[in-house]
Amino acid sequence: MDRHQMLDRIMAATGRWDMVVIGGGATGAGIAVDAASRGYSVVLLEQNDFGQGTSSRSTKLVHGGVRYLQQGDIALVIEALRERGIMRRNAPHLVFDAPFVVPNYHWWEAPFYGTGLKLYDLLAGRHGFGRSRLLTRRELLRRIPTLEPAGLRGGVLYHDGQFDDARLLINLIQTAIERGACAVNYCRVEAVAHDEAGRACGVEAIDTESGRQLSVRARCVINATGAFCDSVRRMDQPDAPALIAPSQGLHIVLDRSFLPGDTAIMVPRTRDGRVMFAIPWQGHTLVGTTDNPIDEAVLEPAPLEGEIDYILQTAAPYLSRDPAPADILSVFAGIRPLVKAGDAAATAALSRDHTIHISPSGMLTIAGGKWTTYRRMAQDCIDRAASIAALPSRPCITQMLPIHGHLPHDDRHDELSGYGADAPLLRRLMQQRPELTRRLHPDLPVRAVQVVWAARREMARTVEDVLSRRTRVLPLNARAAAQMAPAAAALLAGELNRDATWQYRQVSVFQALARRYLPQ
Helix, strand or coil, X not given: CCHHHHHHHHHHCCCCEEEEEECCXXXXXXXXXXXHHCCCCEEEECCCCCCCCHHHCCXXXXXXXXXXXXXXXXXHHHHHXXXXXXXXXXXXXXXXXXXXXXXXXXXXXHHHHHHHHHHHHHHHHHHCCCCCEEEEHHHHHHHCCCECCCCCCEEEEEEEEEECHHHHHHHHHHHHHHCCCEEECCEEEEEEEECCCCCEEEEEEEECXXXXXXXXXXXXEEECCHHHHHHHHHHHCCCCCCCEEEEEEEEEEEEHHHCCCCCEEEECCCCCCCCEEEEEECCEEEEECCCEECCCCCCCCCCCCCHHHHHXXXXXXXXXXXXXXXXXXXXXXXXXXXXXXXXXXXXXXCCCCEEEEECCCCCEEEEECCHHHHHHHHHHHHHHHHHHCCCCCCCCCHHHCCCCCCCCCCCCCCCCHHHHHHHHHHHHHHHHCHHHHCEEECCEEEEHHHHHHHHHHCCCCCHHHHHHHHCCHHHHCHHHHHHHHHHHHHHHHHHHCCCHHHHHHHHHHHHHHHHCCCCC
């Protein structure tokens, strides 16, 4: 992916694109893949980095939604389970089967949750990841020796999916570009353009690196900005009512010793009716999440009062060693773009399904949904967009479309496994330049070659891009990330032809950000 080439393509275009997509998160990237793979011409513009918002801050699960099953939303569960299977088939280097257990501390939990998870298996059908079964107390403690043993009766084992959200997003952007799309990060849309009849006909944007103005004309404008979609809707229609009720979800990351095996814990019902997970992830333990309504979406959400304590207190009864604030290696939050549903007071009750809204000018806004169903959301969106733009109808092919990096039977424990089919190219680069084999920090398996690769092939522009999303250092271990920043900045400066002043500024900005990922 060459950012300069992408910008030059946009600047050189003389006619109209079929579609312009605003937003480079999971939804926007999926839309670009779908449109380009059908043969439509499409531009995607992201005001920050790809996936800098919600799409890199998930619980790292590809799942049907056990909680949605509890709520009786069977249709959403069936769709998500089907899409879960498609994601694993299309991106096997990033989407894996993961075993989960529901620990039982009361007599009624085994039959109750066991029956529910058998239904989950049944709904998955041929897309299932594995059959659920009851575990004895001994079997459960063998799998998870750090479970709280007092009162433990046994548990229910079931299977779901796990993935690296930010890496999958980058692979989706690469897939879209390989199919002919044009995608650019750090390119902010400032206005929606309208023709004489008042129809949305493109956007006005600015490349925030160079200050260059871009006018993109298109037959259809698609707003896929997630939690920020209302601000874009008001560029098109100033009096547009709010569509989104944003909700914050917080996660904490602990040392691997809290969950040393490969089996995750699912707490099926917390005191506020949510589901809580403790998940082995990249050599660490990820615990979350919360669901708290907020007034306004922000790019870098901070923990709300009591959120960290809530997660620690919810996790403690299930772990033999109670986690404390001093054990937290990183804290990160994401904003869910929940679609408003009347006067619903609790965001946990709002729909996770997606909504497509067409404004009077014809601008299409897609909101809601979740990572697992991103592909289906994109399919629905492009079906509608093609109709709005009066484009030739073409079938969706993404159900069987391999994602960039697709590599069956990959070794997920290899430190470069997340790169899939690109991993041999990184190894070749290390052979050519042995200095790139060095690790940037003793506690994390991130090598210098990954910074170089991120700049050359993944459109990384900042230290944050590299340490937060192209690699996952910041959400895993904020202190280690801050210590790695100078080395990452020096490598990145060499690739992007930046000077010492730029390096100093990048390190300062990133280290200030890293401090926000620690308990205050």
